[in-house]
Amino acid sequence: MGRRRQARLSAGVCAMYPNLKLQLWSTGMKQNRLARILGMDETMLSKVINGFRQATPDIRKRIAGLLQADEAWLFQQQSAELDHKSERESN
Numbered sequence: 001m002g003r004r005r006q007a008r009l010s011a012g013v014c015a016m017y018p019n020l021k022l023q024l025w026s027t028g029m030k031q032n033r034l035a036r037i038l039g040m041d042e043t044m045l046s047k048v049i050n051g052f053r054q055a056t057p058d059i060r061k062r063i064a065g066l067l068q069a070d071e072a073w074l075f076q077q078q079s080a081e082l083d084h085k086s087e088r089e090s091n
Helices: 003-011 018-027 031-038 042-049 057-067 084-090
Strands: 013-016 078-081
Touching: 018 042, 018 057, 031 042, 031 057
Parallel strands: none
Antiparallel strands: 013 078
16 A cells, blocks of 8 residues: 555545445446546556546646536545554454
């Protein structure tokens, strides 16, 4: 696991784009196909989708156009608090 990801996870916060995941699923577009169309590495696209990297404004617009969805809606972030302390206390 990379240092940045490890640091983010240990901090207890993981940001993601659930609307982007939902739109990919509802359109039937596979992540690897979208990455190919965008001319982007699939790993990098995965990091964007899961909130570990920022997409450039150009990539955001292109993704929104390809998925036929509103850019602002697609890229609404949701933070998932990972409370490791309370997990340990409950065990």
